[in-house]
Amino acid sequence: MKYTLLTFTALSGVTFAQNFITPDSLSSTATSNPTREPLTAIIDGVTDSSLGQGVHLDDSTNTFPLDISFAFDTPQKINGFRLWNGWNYPGSSVEDFTLTFKDSGGSVLGSFSGTGSEPWSVASSSDFNDFSFAAIDNVSSIDWTIISTTVGGCEIREVAFSAVPVPEPSSPALLGLAGLALVLRRRK
Numbered sequence: 173m174k175y176t177l178l179t180f181t182a183l184s185g186v187t188f189a190q191n192f193i194t195p196d197s198l199s200s201t202a203t204s205n206p207t208r209e210p211l212t213a214i215i216d217g218v219t220d221s222s223l224g225q226g227v228h229l230d231d232s233t234n235t236f237p238l239d240i241s242f243a244f245d246t247p248q249k250i251n252g253f254r255l256w257n258g259w260n261y262p263g264s265s266v267e268d269f270t271l272t273f274k275d276s277g278g279s280v281l282g283s284f285s286g287t288g289s290e291p292w293s294v295a296s297s298s299d300f301n302d303f304s305f306a307a308i309d310n311v312s313s314i315d316w317t318i319i320s321t322t323v324g325g326c327e328i329r330e331v332a333f334s335a336v337p338v339p340e341p342s343s344p345a346l347l348g349l350a351g352l353a354l355v356l357r358r359r360k
């Protein structure tokens with residue numbers, strides 16, 4: 173029975189929930205509507221549709237495709253993208269886009285293409301587009317190319333990326349796995 177307990181410990185310490193992180197910085201030549209907010213409003217951690225929490229990139233001041241580059245202070249293993257698409261003006265959001273993942277030297281590690289969808293009404297914090305893909309390791313920067321938009325540009329409240337957590341050596345998961353390995357060795 174002791175063996176069963178150790179096995180359970182190993183499984184209970186492993187978490188499969190997605191862990192969303194905000195990029196540490198961004199750069200772009202895009203121009204946010206001057207009556208609205210700076211581009212950094214899409215990585216300020218605020219996802220609701222109140223004024224001041226998102227950007228409006230209209231096609232009178234921007235040319236699409238349009239690039240926004242995100243950077244992380246430490247390399248990340250990325251397996252998902254969450255886009256709080258649209259803001260408080262239904263009919264203006266990101267449609268086709270590409271994400272290009274790069275390492276700290278600027279070499280391309282992989283890419284992902286997706287299509288955003290417009291919130292059906294004024295957007296709420298829980299109203300986002302989720303995209304999942306095979307994990308890409310050692311990502312230091314991500315180029316987000318917005319290829320097409322709904323009507324006359326797009327509004328974006330926030331972006332985040334799903335990062336695969338690196339387990340701490342002292343975490344219950346590793347202790348459990350070590351215990352399981354010990355039991356398997358003893359069983360031989």
Ligand SMILES: [Ca+2]
Binds near residue numbers: 213215217225
């Ligand atoms: Ca925001």
